[in-house]
Amino acid sequence: MSRKVHVQTQINGENVEFLCEPRQSMLEVLRNELDLTGAKEGCNNGNCGACTIIVEGRPVNSCCMLGVEAEGKEIQTIEGVATPEGLHPLQQKFLEHAALQCGICTPGFIMNAKVLLETNPNPTEEEVRFWLAGNLCRCTGYDKIIRAVLDTTETTGVSTNG
Amino acid sequence: MADGNGYKVVGTRPIRHDGVDKVTGRAKYGADLNFPDMLFGKILRSPHAHAKIVSIDVSRALAHPGVKDIVTSKDLPILSENILAEDKVFYKGHAIVGLAAVDVHTAEEALSLIDIEYEVLPAVTDVAKAIREDSVVLHQSLTTNTLGEKTGKPTNISSHVRHQNGDVEAGFAEADVVVERTFTTQTVHQGYIEPITATAKYNPDGELTVWTSTQGAFNVRQQVAGILDCPASKVRVVPLEIGGGFGGKTTVYVAPVAALLAMRTGQIVKVTMTRDEVFEGTGPAPATLIRLKMGATKDGRITAADTDLFYEGGAYPGSAVGAGANCMFAAYKIPNLMIDGFDVVVNKPSSHAYRAPGAPNSSFAAECVIDEICQKLDLDPLEFRMINGAKEGDRNPIGPRHGKIGYLETVEAAQTHDHYQVEVGNGKLRGRGVASGYWGNGAGRSSVNLTVNQDGTIMLLEGSTDIGGTRASIAMQAAEVLGIAAEDVRPAVVDTNSIGETGVTGGSRTTHATGLVAIRAAESVIEQMKEKLADHWEVNLNQVDFADGTFLNSDNQISFKEAARICSPVVGSVTESTTGAGGAFGTHVVDVEVDEDTGKVEVLRYTAVQDVGTAIHPSYAEGQIQGGAVQGIGWALSEEYVYDQKGQMVNASFLDYRMPTSYDTPMVDTVMVEVPNPGHPFGVRGVGEVPLVPPLAAIANAVSRAIGVRMTHLPMNPGSVLKALNKI
Numbered sequence: 032m033s034r035k036v037h038v039q040t041q042i043n044g045e046n047v048e049f050l051c052e053p054r055q056s057m058l059e060v061l062r063n064e065l066d067l068t069g070a071k072e073g074c075n076n077g078n079c080g081a082c083t084i085i086v087e088g089r090p091v092n093s094c095c096m097l098g099v100e101a102e103g104k105e106i107q108t109i110e111g112v113a114t115p116e117g118l119h120p121l122q123q124k125f126l127e128h129a130a131l132q133c134g135i136c137t138p139g140f141i142m143n144a145k146v147l148l149e150t151n152p153n154p155t156e157e158e159v160r161f162w163l164a165g166n167l168c169r170c171t172g173y174d175k176i177i178r179a180v181l182d183t184t185e186t187t188g189v190s191t192n193g
Numbered sequence: 194m195a196d197g198n199g200y201k202v203v204g205t206r207p208i209r210h211d212g213v214d215k216v217t218g219r220a221k222y223g224a225d226l227n228f229p230d231m232l233f234g235k236i237l238r239s240p241h242a243h244a245k246i247v248s249i250d251v252s253r254a255l256a257h258p259g260v261k262d263i264v265t266s267k268d269l270p271i272l273s274e275n276i277l278a279e280d281k282v283f284y285k286g287h288a289i290v291g292l293a294a295v296d297v298h299t300a301e302e303a304l305s306l307i308d309i310e311y312e313v314l315p316a317v318t319d320v321a322k323a324i325r326e327d328s329v330v331l332h333q334s335l336t337t338n339t340l341g342e343k344t345g346k347p348t349n350i351s352s353h354v355r356h357q358n359g360d361v362e363a364g365f366a367e368a369d370v371v372v373e374r375t376f377t378t379q380t381v382h383q384g385y386i387e388p389i390t391a392t393a394k395y396n397p398d399g400e401l402t403v404w405t406s407t408q409g410a411f412n413v414r415q416q417v418a419g420i421l422d423c424p425a426s427k428v429r430v431v432p433l434e435i436g437g438g439f440g441g442k443t444t445v446y447v448a449p450v451a452a453l454l455a456m457r458t459g460q461i462v463k464v465t466m467t468r469d470e471v472f473e474g475t476g477p478a479p480a481t482l483i484r485l486k487m488g489a490t491k492d493g494r495i496t497a498a499d500t501d502l503f504y505e506g507g508a509y510p511g512s513a514v515g516a517g518a519n520c521m522f523a524a525y526k527i528p529n530l531m532i533d534g535f536d537v538v539v540n541k542p543s544s545h546a547y548r549a550p551g552a553p554n555s556s557f558a559a560e561c562v563i564d565e566i567c568q569k570l571d572l573d574p575l576e577f578r579m580i581n582g583a584k585e586g587d588r589n590p591i592g593p594r595h596g597k598i599g600y601l602e603t604v605e606a607a608q609t610h611d612h613y614q615v616e617v618g619n620g621k622l623r624g625r626g627v628a629s630g631y632w633g634n635g636a637g638r639s640s641v642n643l644t645v646n647q648d649g650t651i652m653l654l655e656g657s658t659d660i661g662g663t664r665a666s667i668a669m670q671a672a673e674v675l676g677i678a679a680e681d682v683r684p685a686v687v688d689t690n691s692i693g694e695t696g697v698t699g700g701s702r703t704t705h706a707t708g709l710v711a712i713r714a715a716e717s718v719i720e721q722m723k724e725k726l727a728d729h730w731e732v733n734l735n736q737v738d739f740a741d742g743t744f745l746n747s748d749n750q751i752s753f754k755e756a757a758r759i760c761s762p763v764v765g766s767v768t769e770s771t772t773g774a775g776g777a778f779g780t781h782v783v784d785v786e787v788d789e790d791t792g793k794v795e796v797l798r799y800t801a802v803q804d805v806g807t808a809i810h811p812s813y814a815e816g817q818i819q820g821g822a823v824q825g826i827g828w829a830l831s832e833e834y835v836y837d838q839k840g841q842m843v844n845a846s847f848l849d850y851r852m853p854t855s856y857d858t859p860m861v862d863t864v865m866v867e868v869p870n871p872g873h874p875f876g877v878r879g880v881g882e883v884p885l886v887p888p889l890a891a892i893a894n895a896v897s898r899a900i901g902v903r904m905t906h907l908p909m910n911p912g913s914v915l916k917a918l919n920k921i
């Protein structure tokens with residue numbers, strides 16, 4: 032066991048301090064040290080996107096980031112997306128479109144889609160599919176996820192299925 | 194009213210009850226529980242595909258700071274070789290040693306300090322080689338059980354079953370066209386995104402608690418109690434949210450090890466697999482080798498079929514060859530038929546259920562041969578299915594007569610769909626494929642407990658874990674009976690101490706069976722409330738009626754909610770071994786384009802038609818169909834376990850295994866045909882498994898037609914397509 036490092040960071044608008052070993056991933060820190068288990072581990076090597084968080088406005092696979100790299104950064108996790116006033120529009124659209132079955136991939140999709148819509152408020156279906164290609168979903172076949180994201184944009188290009 | 198079918202709740206699309214927790218990251222999945230002082234378990238797995246274990250020395254690992262305990266198969270009260278191997282390992286990834294340490298990194302370090310001496314044996318990882326006389330034999334004790342008799346000779350063929358009717362030779366003699374082909378499919382994984390995990394706590398009074406994500410909490414209880422040799426009543430299994438399963442989470446892998454370590458250390462122990470452990474150490478769907486010969490007359494009538502099915506059981510017997518045989522021709526009338534099914538062991542993980550287990554493989558062969566016959570006869574493939582397709586009263590060629598089924602309705606709906614009407618387009622290598630598929634669906638044991646709150650809302654407890662929206666579909670059925678809104682029924686999945694026995698969420702049984710029990714429980718609630726109201730109104734019981742959510746007699750009329758205030762407390766509790774599952778069919782249409790330079794197949798358009806009986810929550814029924822179709826796209830085009838010469842899987846990661854991403858797939862248009870199942874009050878049929886049956890053949894037929902070469906091997910990845918095009 033190596034010596035722990037003191038890290039100061041900001042998570043979901045709050046100043047947070049934690050101790051972690053240099054070898055611990057940010058995902059491990061979130062889940063095991065801070066008990067923020069909304070980010071999920073599907074692969075632990077950057078292949079599934081279930082662990083997606085937002086670091087300095089960019090989507091990051093937290094399993095591929097070290098906990099110590101959080102020092103001085105501004106981080107958002109799925110736990111900070113809804114407000115006391117209600118759900119984020121993406122969350123609402125995911126529910127309305129039944130864009131989740133088991134739901135294990137959902138936090139990652141919402142975090143990644145959130146950055147997409149912040150950088151490109153009116154993506155095409157092709158752009159949404161390309162942006163989200165790093166997030167695996169094994170249950171839905173993506174159809175309803177893509178529709179939920181498109182329906183969150185200002186122009187709704189696709190009608191619901193059925 | 195939904196869809197004009199007379200229902201108020203059934204057929205609507207309410208927001209699922211567990212939805213907010215799942216979109217906010219608050220829902221607790223299998224690996225999300227943390228306890229102070231919790232230990233982390235890890236499992237040492239075989240690096241060899243086939244080896245004798247000469248010795249195991251854990252002394253260095255045990256001395257490693259932070260390591261708390263180490264167990265091997267000797268420590269299991271009842272030996273279970275796939276949980277911890279005894280003296281031989283049968284596949285790379287076979288579990289051998291379990292250990293617990295203060296954190297996951299320490300546990301991983303300790304794994305590398307365990308010394309195991311192996312005597313490496315030659316391995317066989319290909320069913321075609323494993324059935325040869327000169328093959329390496331896995332289990333000396335295995336002698337073929339052929340048609341009910343033991344041959345007495347060690348072999349890798351663990352069983353041979355035969356289904357026969359009519360006279361196949363006469364049938365082929367009658368045929369104008371006969372097609373014979375051999376098909377191969379590779380090992381594929383369910384690919385659930387949440388790895389296998391279990392957390393266990395043992396109290397000094399002998400109470401064991403297991404938190405896990407599973408398709409069946411009662412199965413986990415039974416298996417853990419069995420392996421640890423303790424009464425089931427001492428084991429409480431708490432099902433957490435489950436991140437996908439598709440059949441893969443209907444058994445245990447790490448739970449008994451976590452429990453054993455918890456018993457011995459007295460501390461809570463969590464064991465979670467890594468992704469490569471999931472690929473290498475859990476049960477995938479079998480690779481298969483299938484030979485099929487089929488004949489038909491000029492006018493498109495099937496006269497005979499003769500097939501040999503070889504399914505890999507993996508390290509131990511038990512492939513889904515039986516179900517494969519049962520589903521293979523269920524959609525058709527075939528007068529003369531011979532099926533020989535073989536279960537074959539190979540040095541791969543012990544195969545396990547994957548969505549319609551066995552059926553996609555056999556249907557791939559059947560539906561591809563049918564397509565080739567159609568090409569030879571210049572017949573429209575859907576028309577061919579109208580000629581040969583089964584309807585109510587026809588016999589599944591190897592099973593009982595079909596009850597009320599909607600197969601032909603799916604074919605008709607595909608024929609008239611806009612997708613089938615427009616040209617596939619030309620100028621490129623494009624093709625359209627169709628295929629059908631069947632799954633029998635299950636019923637079985639389910640339990641539901643309904644508590645009426647004073648405000649007229651309902652707490653619904655159930656034992657069925659919710660893998661894709663069944664809290665909603667079951668609550669909706671209770672709401673329909675009670676005449677209240679779906680939102681007024683609050684469903685909860687509870688632990689094995691809190692509800693009657695319930696089978697797995699599998700076999701496409703949950704919305705049917707647990708739904709049926711919820712209906713019975715709601716009916717019990719109504720009866721009890723009628724009795725209480727009869728007392729309250731001082732009338733005879735038979736003078737109180739309930740209709741449209743209202744209790745009434747000649748003088749009174751009150752809503753369910755008002756009645757609840759008067760009648761509370763009321764609990765309706767039902768546990769039942771249900772029957773009446775209705776088999777279901779799907780027919781898929783797919784257009785593909787093949788890049789002749791790279792061999793890449795692009796799916797341009799996909800339409801999936803399915804008889805769902807009655808869709809309780811149409812969005813989640815559609816979702817099942819879409820998800821199944823896309824798993825099928827993966828199976829058809831990209832997914833496979835790749836093995837090297839030594840029997841080592843070389844692609845045990847998501848990146849290399851290649852499941853479809855959002856960028857690889859089109860929208861999946863679904864058409865739900867509703868032919869109600871008479872075995873369920875609302876007509877529910879299982880939905881989840883059928884949609885993985887047709888895609889393999891539908892896509893293979895599309896590719897075959899696009900390139901003019903019959904594709905008989907999956908996956909049709911760029912390499913195999915280029916080979917078919919004679920480009921490499």
Ligand code: FES
Binds near residue numbers: 074075076094
């Ligand atoms: S867990 Fe990080 S990408 Fe899969």
Ligand code: FES
Binds near residue numbers: 131134135136168171
């Ligand atoms: S909903 Fe299960 S993996 Fe996406």
